[in-house]
Amino acid sequence: MSTNPDAPSKETEALPKLSASEFREYNRLAEHMEYFHNHFRHTWNTLYDACCANKRPSGVSIRQFMNMGMEFTSQLNMHHSIEEQHVFPNLAKKMPQFKNGLDLLKQHKEIHKGMDRLEEYLEACRTGEKELRLSEMKGVMDTFGKVLWEHLDDEVRTLGAENMRKYWTIDEMKRFRM
Known part of the structure; x- marks a missing residue:
């Protein structure tokens, strides 16, 4: 085994061009x-745009709007739980990006701090403890929006074909379920 520090690593070696079917499998x-993630982006945009305009979407009641926010946090929480309990541990077997303490998991923690605040705010509004103020809701969303959007992009990029092929064989990819 060569210990030459100038020898190309597996990551820097030129990999052969993928066929269309190999690309699809690696990119699946x-x-x-x-x-x-597109669902989360769409819901975020609906909520955030309303907060910026200081006006709920047309035809959406206050209760429906608050429920949309609560469903957003609930669904994103469930999505992250599935990733952390089932998907990331499998990926972490070969991919350092999915090991505990690294960027994607740190992003989850930052996102959850903001999601918890949003959920608490919306729950206080739902129970009448607070009045829904879209400018306040926007302030809460601003605390985690940047890291959320970065995370949505980073995760997809990390799971992209060109990165996945560095760690997994095509046969391993075929057996990998999400």
């Missing part, structure tokens, strides 16, 4: 993740 997890 990224596409699957992008599907879920």
